[in-house]
Amino acid sequence: MTATPSTPQPWSQRFESALHPAIVQFNASIGFDIELIEYDLTGSQAHAQMLAQVGIISAEEGEQLVRGLEQIRQEYRAGEFKPGLDAEDVHFAVERRLTQLIGDAGKKLHTARSRNDQVGTDIRLYLRDQIRQIQAQLAAFQTVLLDLAQRHVETLIPGYTHLQRAQPVSLAHHLLAYFEMAQRDRQRLEEIYTRVNISPLGSGALAGTPHPIDRHYSARLLHFDAVYANSLDGVSDRDFAIEFLAASSLIVMHLSRLSEEVILWASQEFGFVSLKDACATGSSIMPQKKNPDVPELVRGKTGRVFGHLQALLVLMKGLPLAYNKDLQEDKEALFDSVRTVKACLEAMTILISEGLSFRTERLAQAVNEDFSNATDVADYLASKGVPFREAYNIVGSVVKTCLAQGILLKDLSLESWQSFHPVFEADIFTTIEPRQVVAARKSYGGTGFEQVRNQLEAAKQRLTQPLKA
DSSP states (O other), X not given: OOOOOOOOOSSOTTOSSOOOHHHHHHHOOHHHHGGGHHHHHHHHHHHHHHHHHTTSXXXXXXXXXXXXXXXXXXXXXXXXXXXXXGGOSHHHHHHHHHHHHHGGGGGGTTTTOOHHHHHHHHHHHHHHXXXXXXXXXXXXXXXXXXXXXXXXXXXXXXXXXTTEEEEEEEHHHHHHHHHHHHHHHHHHHHHHHHHHSEEOTTOTTTTOOSSOOOHHHHHHHTTOSEEOSOHHHHHHOOHHHHHHHHHHHHHHHHHHHHHHHHHHHHSTTTOOEEEOGGGOBOOSSOTTOOBOHHHHHHHHHHHHHHHHHHHHHHHHHTOOSSOOGGGGGHHHHHHHHHHHHHHHHHHHHHIIIIIEEEOHHHHHHHTTSSSTTHHHHHHHHHHTTOOHHHHHHHHHHHHHHHHHHTXXXXXXXXXXXXXXXXXXXXXXXXXXXXXXXXXXXXXXXXXXXXXXXXXXXXXXXXXXSOOOO
């Protein structure tokens, strides 16, 4: 393939000819790293202020740089600054425009830094903001879960293990399980934030710089809590990004689990919820259908985030110190994961608050049509002094007999109960009533109505308290 002339690139006079046009396109990141422009401008302003503070440039030059960078910010927000492929990346695009605006002073901005520590700074500033936004979305999701749970403390729903009816539980208790998952997600992000909020600025390309910079000063300007202690680590570390993608994977995994339950609940076979028109679509050929597109899409998009985590792990596993061009691939994984997590959280929050209606009559019917109260019969016998393992075997015989006769436990006569063991008395019928089965579970964290009300109050308080890393 014959090379076509291309615009010479900016790095140095070391090169005698231009890049091949196809390589220009292959090499460029401006198409996606433009998303970092506001953070690049903010980081560059801090760097310029630091250069002036330590006397590497004059105070007047520092002010010129800061003003010029702010003008670029306003141009970008107004849609007037649209760098193209020839800029290669957002960092060069900004520096080139800055030099056009303020002249030779713009060429001094890159003193005592490299694109390696520059991009590392930008990504951390970006991710810091995104973590706070996602935490706020998680709190909003928790709030709608709490609102829904508050209305359904005494609504019963079959509880499952192995997707088999196990024991009835309060619907509020079921919903609060997802509140707890989201709480861990918020807490996990808070922990990761502490490792995101460390400044690599001033690490240079890999070895630091001979200029008398003050890395702690620029870190304070950017509200970083600390600076990297090792310049090699500063430019090559992406642990924080991997941690974020792992946390993101857990968030969407939790949303996907809830999505799967909603999909099952909305099916004709379960019939536990009705989908409202605001969050359901129809079939192009079957007019009777309402499709649970929101939870299905959340379930599907989960794989994207998992894939990005795997991609970044594979990307990093073979990289020698320090910076390598491979690291350009971290951005699209991060950007897409952030967009996907935020979109899924928004959609699920709307679904829970506006898109579902629980069919309480069907739920009441469901908890009365199975053997999920069998454990309570064993507990009843144990309370009467029968060893639990013996009680367990007795109840197994009772269930087997009921199945053979096509009846439920509640349909047995007292005489039949006593034929299995003489300690059975008339109170067995109250014991196995589903509401009593749920109410009896008063252990801390259990599904008993009193415990669930306590859990709701505690959850509300936790939402208002600051997270601790």
